[in-house]
Amino acid sequence: MLKLHVNGRDWSYDGDPEIPLLWVLRDEFGLTGTKFGCGAGLCGACTVHVDGEAQRACTMQVSDAEGHAIVTIEGLDSKGEHPVQKAWRQLNVPQCGYCQAGQIMQAAAFLAKTPNPTRDDIHGAMSGNICRCGCYERIEAAIHLASTGV
Numbered sequence: 001m002l003k004l005h006v007n008g009r010d011w012s013y014d015g016d017p018e019i020p021l022l023w024v025l026r027d028e029f030g031l032t033g034t035k036f037g038c039g040a041g042l043c044g045a046c047t048v049h050v051d052g053e054a055q056r057a058c059t060m061q062v063s064d065a066e067g068h069a070i071v072t073i074e075g076l077d078s079k080g081e082h083p084v085q086k087a088w089r090q091l092n093v094p095q096c097g098y099c100q101a102g103q104i105m106q107a108a109a110f111l112a113k114t115p116n117p118t119r120d121d122i123h124g125a126m127s128g129n130i131c132r133c134g135c136y137e138r139i140e141a142a143i144h145l146a147s148t149g150v
Helices: 021-028 083-090 100-113 119-126 136-147
Strands: 002-006 009-013 047-050 053-056 069-071
Touching (some): 047 100, 053 100, 100 119, 100 136, 119 136
Parallel strands (some): 002 069
Antiparallel strands (some): 002 009
16 A cells, blocks of 8 residues: 655555556546646656656656655645746636646746746756647746746
8 A cells, every 4th residue: 555645635545556656646536637648758748746846747656656745736726826827827828728737837846946047947947848739938938927926
């Protein structure tokens, strides 16, 4: 039996310890905001925070998550009022929206460590997150806005 700490809550999982964290979050815990994209950690749709660091949930075994604080998009802010979420809404960032939870989680972890980013900082931090709709300019603008505290 694995014990996981997700979004400030303790959860138990009694299944395959090698299954990706993504599937436990979605299928066992009902936290469907974390999306499946590529399954290889290349697109960023499944980004969650592990002890405050952005991590791809599709490549992390659930057993490796035990003993760490996991935060999904549902736990970033219970009311959706994290500065990144507010900036996303203010600038109407999403088009289809599929990648946006992963984009937001990547941006939030980045801004926690780099509160006053340059354009190059943002590009570097977000380069591993793919937006199929090409909303990169709005994503960059929202990260800049969020860095000001919205």
